[in-house]
Amino acid sequence: MLVLGINAYHGDASAALLVDGQLVAAAEEERFSRIKHCAGFPRLAVEYCLEAAGARVEDIDHIALGRDPKAHLGDKLLYAMTRRSPAGILKGALGSRDPKVHLGAALGVDPKRIRAASHNVEHHRAHLASAFFPSGFDEAAVVSIDGFGDFVSTMWARGRGNKLEILRRVSFPHSLGLFYSGLTQYLGFPKFGDEYKVMGLAAYGQPELSDKLRQVVSVKDGAFELGLEYFQHHTKGIAMTWEGEPRYGTINSERLVDLLGPARSPKSRMEDRFKAVAASVQAVFEEVYFELLTTAKHLTGAPRLALAGGCAYNSVAAGKIRPKGLFDDVFIQPAAGDAGTAFGAALYVYHHALGNPRRFHQTHSYFGPAFSQETIEELLRKEQVPFEVLPDADLIPRVARAISEGKVVGWFQGRMEWGPRALGNRSILCDPRRADIKDIMNERIKRREMFRPFAPALPVERVGDYFEQSAPDPFMVKVYKVRPERRAEIPAVTHVDGTGRVQTVAAQENPRYYALIQEFGRQTGTPVLLNTSFNASEPIVCTPKEALDCFLRTKMDVLVLEQAYLERGQVPRVDQSSPAAS
Structure with a gap:
C-alpha cells in the first residue's frame, strides 16, 4: 500500500511516501526549488518520492493532505459572527478541492487517472501522528504546539497502539x-x-522584562491566553503569501511598542535592551510550554512524551524536559x-484511519x-x-587531519536529511577546539549573526562524558549543558550560557x-x-552540483563528495582520464 503525504500551500511545502507503513522517502520542496521554506x-518533492519508490502517481493508494479546511468549521463560524474578526477567517474552509485535483495539475496528469482515495487530515492531528507513530512508544502523551493550523494552535492527545485520542x-x-513569532519580528528578524x-540571542540577556511579557501571554487553566490588545491577527488579520518564499505581515499591534519601546530595525545594532527582550521571551515561552506539558502529564499519566509542531523546535526548552522529571523519555x-x-x-x-499496525520506528532522518x-x-x-x-x-x-589543522570541510554523502538539520550527510565540519572557528565560519561561509551558536556532534556512547545529560539525541533537537570541565576543550560549540x-x-x-x-x-x-x-544563505544543498557550487563560491578548504576528495589549491591538476581521477 502506497500512501502519499503532502504539505501544500503553506510554508515548508513537502512530501512523504509510505510503502506498507514504512517511510521510504521524504523531502521539503525547498531543497529542489532552492527557495527557502x-x-x-x-511538485518536485512528490516527483522525488515517487522516483525513490519506483512508483507512478497511478500506483498511489491514498493521498493525505495535512490540512482540513472544514475542521472546526462551526467554531470558525461562531467566532466570525460574534467577534470583529478578519474577513479572511473562513477563506479556504468553504472552497477546498480534492487533493487529487492539485496533484494532477502539478504533475500534468488527468486527475481521473489517479485512483487514490483522498484524505484531508486536520493540521494538528497530522503533527500528533508525526510525533507518536514513529516514536517507538506503545503509549505516550502527545502534544502539538505551533502558530495556527485549521483554527487550532495547541492540541493534546493520548497515543496508544495505532490510535490517537484527542483530549484538549x-x-x-x-x-x-x-x-x-511576533516578538521575533519586534526584534528585527522579519523572515x-x-x-x-x-x-x-536569549543567552546574551537577562529575563528582566518577563513581567511585562506576561501581559502578552500568560498561563491560564493548564493552558494559556494571549493579551489580545497586543496583537492584530484577530481583528485586522495578517497579510500572508503562500507561494514561493512565504511571507507574512506584522503580527503585533502598536501596543507592544507602548509596552517595550521602539522595535529594532533589521540589521541595526543589537542593543542590550533587545537582548533582555529575547531572554524574557524565551523565559516566558518556557513558563507556558512547561504548563502545557504538565497538562499533558495530568491528562494521560503517561511516562513518555511525543512532541511536534513548530514550537517543538525550541531546543533550549526541549533540553529541559527530562531534567524537570515530567517524563522519562521524549521523542x-x-x-x-x-x-x-x-x-x-x-x-x-x-494507522488511525485505516487501522493498520505500526511498523516503522524512526531512528534517523x-x-x-x-x-x-x-x-x-x-x-x-x-x-x-581536480579531485x-x-x-x-x-x-x-585525511579528512580528520584536515579538520584538526583548522580546515573547513564540506561533507556530502548518502541520502539527504529530512527536516531542517544537517546530520552528517549534508554538513560543514570544523574543529570544535578552536575558539576562533565561529569567526572563521562567518567570515568565509555563513556570514550570519555572531550570537548564533554552532552544534557539536559526537559518538552516542560519549555524550555523558561531555554533557550533563546522557540521553541520545540523533536529531539535534535538544540543548544540553556542557560539563564545566569540558567547556574549554570545545569552545566553538559551547554557547555563551555553557550549552550545546x-x-x-x-x-x-x-x-x-x-x-x-x-578518527578525529x-x-x-x-x-x-x-x-x-x-x-550559504540558501537551503541545505541537495545535489553534488549544489555542494560543488557552494564550495567554489565560499572559502571552504576541503570538499568530500562520497569518495571524491577536493582540497582548495592543493590537489594537483591531473589528466582527467587517468586512474588517479577515476
Whole structure:
C-alpha cells in the first residue's frame, strides 16, 4: 500500500511516501526549488518520492493532505459572527478541492487517472501522528504546539497502539507560536522561520522584562491566553503569501511598542535592551510550554512524551524536559514544523484511519536523495575540477587531519536529511577546539549573526562524558549543558550560557560519519566535531552540483563528495582520464 503525504500551500511545502507503513522517502520542496521554506504545491518533492519508490502517481493508494479546511468549521463560524474578526477567517474552509485535483495539475496528469482515495487530515492531528507513530512508544502523551493550523494552535492527545485520542485543544485567537513569532519580528528578524535567532540571542540577556511579557501571554487553566490588545491577527488579520518564499505581515499591534519601546530595525545594532527582550521571551515561552506539558502529564499519566509542531523546535526548552522529571523519555519529530505534516498525515491515514499496525520506528532522518559515485565523478570532470578518489581507509584519516589543522570541510554523502538539520550527510565540519572557528565560519561561509551558536556532534556512547545529560539525541533537537570541565576543550560549540545543541551519532545509523568523528578523536583526543548545515544563505544543498557550487563560491578548504576528495589549491591538476581521477 502506497500512501502519499503532502504539505501544500503553506510554508515548508513537502512530501512523504509510505510503502506498507514504512517511510521510504521524504523531502521539503525547498531543497529542489532552492527557495527557502518554499510554499505552494510540492511538485518536485512528490516527483522525488515517487522516483525513490519506483512508483507512478497511478500506483498511489491514498493521498493525505495535512490540512482540513472544514475542521472546526462551526467554531470558525461562531467566532466570525460574534467577534470583529478578519474577513479572511473562513477563506479556504468553504472552497477546498480534492487533493487529487492539485496533484494532477502539478504533475500534468488527468486527475481521473489517479485512483487514490483522498484524505484531508486536520493540521494538528497530522503533527500528533508525526510525533507518536514513529516514536517507538506503545503509549505516550502527545502534544502539538505551533502558530495556527485549521483554527487550532495547541492540541493534546493520548497515543496508544495505532490510535490517537484527542483530549484538549487551544483555538484561535490564542497561540504560543504566534507570541514567539511576533516578538521575533519586534526584534528585527522579519523572515519566515527566523524564530531560532531569538533562541540563540536569549543567552546574551537577562529575563528582566518577563513581567511585562506576561501581559502578552500568560498561563491560564493548564493552558494559556494571549493579551489580545497586543496583537492584530484577530481583528485586522495578517497579510500572508503562500507561494514561493512565504511571507507574512506584522503580527503585533502598536501596543507592544507602548509596552517595550521602539522595535529594532533589521540589521541595526543589537542593543542590550533587545537582548533582555529575547531572554524574557524565551523565559516566558518556557513558563507556558512547561504548563502545557504538565497538562499533558495530568491528562494521560503517561511516562513518555511525543512532541511536534513548530514550537517543538525550541531546543533550549526541549533540553529541559527530562531534567524537570515530567517524563522519562521524549521523542521529538525531527521535522517538527509544517513540513512534518506531510509525514504525519500519511501516518494518520495508514494507522488511525485505516487501522493498520505500526511498523516503522524512526531512528534517523536520511530519507532524501542520494547520488552515485559515477554521477559525482562525471560532474567533477565536466566542471574540470581536480579531485582524488580515495577508499575510506585513506579518506577518513585525511579528512580528520584536515579538520584538526583548522580546515573547513564540506561533507556530502548518502541520502539527504529530512527536516531542517544537517546530520552528517549534508554538513560543514570544523574543529570544535578552536575558539576562533565561529569567526572563521562567518567570515568565509555563513556570514550570519555572531550570537548564533554552532552544534557539536559526537559518538552516542560519549555524550555523558561531555554533557550533563546522557540521553541520545540523533536529531539535534535538544540543548544540553556542557560539563564545566569540558567547556574549554570545545569552545566553538559551547554557547555563551555553557550549552550545546547536541547531535549524538551511532555507528549503525551513519557508519562513515561515526568513523570520521572517532578518527578525529583518535588523532586529537576530542571525539567531537562542529557540525553545521552545508549551505550559504540558501537551503541545505541537495545535489553534488549544489555542494560543488557552494564550495567554489565560499572559502571552504576541503570538499568530500562520497569518495571524491577536493582540497582548495592543493590537489594537483591531473589528466582527467587517468586512474588517479577515476
